[in-house]
Amino acid sequence: MSRLGEYTCGLDAAMAVVDGKWKPLILWELQDGPKRFNALHRSLAGISQKMLTQHLKELQRHGVVHRESYHEVPPRVEYSMTPAGRELLDALEPLGNWATKHIDLIVAASTG
Template sequence: MGKYTCGLDAAIAVMGGKWKGLILFALQDGPVRFGELRRAVPGISERMLILQLREMEASGLVHREVYHQVPPKVEYSLTDFGHSLNTAMAPLGEWGEEHMERIEALP
């Protein structure tokens, strides 16, 4: 038997926590530099963003492009794998929007 019990189990393992979904959302429209990405994901620390981006790069969700120029430039973008996860998450995000008041009211 494989490592996961079902497809949802595998998808959640790739997502791992609240930050990766927000990062995926921030990258949906194309390449973004680190500073822009940090501003697009409110509440994330620089250290946590670096850690999450490294994990997402290792899992094949994100591509890191380094431009050798002065000053150095680095851009992050979604891979096809990352885009496919964003597409799969869209209905869940819509569900969350639709039920946000109820969810916020939970004890």
């Protein structure tokens, strides 16, 4: 197997990491520092707890989110971006800018 594994190219591999509606938004919500699960859940309107749990696990597996469990009473768990996660959010910025520029077209397509 090549160094790229199952992926055709870097872009293909990138989409495996940020696929779907929520993962870029989860990274966005973590940009200002660690957050607890409930705070993340509140800030992402429309995501189910189950889906947020699953996405956080996948983001951890891909090394872009870190989960820290504090041995306190009651127990405290916080999620944060890793350095690779921060680089990923930076790499997503031009994509967000592109969509902001073309937002009228995208909104028209989704409602039409």
